[in-house]
Amino acid sequence: MSTTGRDGSAAVPTPAPRRSTPPSPTGAQYPLTAGEAVAVVTEVGAALRSFRIGERDVVVPFGEDERPPAVHGAVLVPWPNRVGDGRYEWDGRTRQLDLSEPDRHNAIHGLVRHTRWQLLRHEVDEVELGLDLVPRDGYPHPLRHRVRYALGADRLTVSLVTENLGDHDAPYGAGFHPWLSPGRHPLDACEARVDAAGWVRADDRLLPVETTAEIPAGVDLRTPRSLRGLELDDAYVIAGGDRPGIHLTDPDGVTASVRALEGFTRWQVFTGDGIPAAYERSGLAAEPMTCGADAFRTGNELVVLAPGDAHTCRFELTLLPPPERG
Helix, strand or coil, X not given: CCCECCCCCECCCCCCCCCCCCCCCCCCEEEEEECCEEEEEECECCCEEEEEECCEECECCCCCCCCCCCCCXXXXXXXXXXXXXXXXXXXXXXXXXXXXXXXXXXXXXXXXXXXXXXXXXXXXXXXXEEEECCCCCCCCCCEEEEEEEEECCCEEEEEEEEEECCCCCEEECCEEECEECCCCCCHHHCXXXXXXXXXXXXXXXXXXXXXXXXXXXXXXXXXXXXXXXXXXXXEEEECCCCCCEXXXXXXXXCEEEEEEEECCCEEEEECCCCCCHHHCCCCEEEXXXXXXXXXXXXXXXXXXXXXXXXXXXXXXXXXXXXXXXX
């Protein structure tokens, strides 16, 4: 478009207005590559947005223009899972957390999912992000978090180190929220196996009632089991042994796995019933946790970080090909 000047001469053309591209709701994107393996970690929440090997997703991805649809790929600190009523006692005082799960009157999944983390290092196959947690009334402890994603040709290893920078003991727990992908198949066509040594009975708010070594038949996945028609949002005690895991095997025999390497005591397994429709039962949430739900109130498996102390936890995500047939 152009206009004419007051003296009748041709004026400089007026440029058409430019529409700016909205920024990604997860901030900067940090891609990783190792052979055929590709992953993307986000600035907001230090979340794992995608991870695939070749053409096969290991985790359910979400778009760069989306918020994590159901806590996909999140880092969960300074507590995983739930704190009932958001209220707990510590050092002789009652603390109140925001009720981030108001329907169940719980505080859920910590304080850092919607926070921008600082980039510390980014290489072709590795990224490290940091966050210094700001103290608040409900959680007055200054913690320093460092999360590292290291990609190999056949796995992604994730480690988290948390240090107490304060002058008082801090209650602490950590977890992660990857969603294992069934590949090109529906979840109901897949089998799952959970390396578990017990099960946690929960109430209708998903708060623990008791932990038992006896796993009811309806939720026992210690041997591979079809997920057809099975609705889970259950916590399990992680089994001992070398690299216990949660394993999702598709009809082609390909298995996506989460394996606990260090610092974890509980699994949460969720089939995704009732989450946003586009993602409902699109994968299996396979969550390693250092403690279970309500640990701030029960004290079970709760980490107590003394001033200057640090805690480390590690897990890996892998994709295993079908077993060779003899």
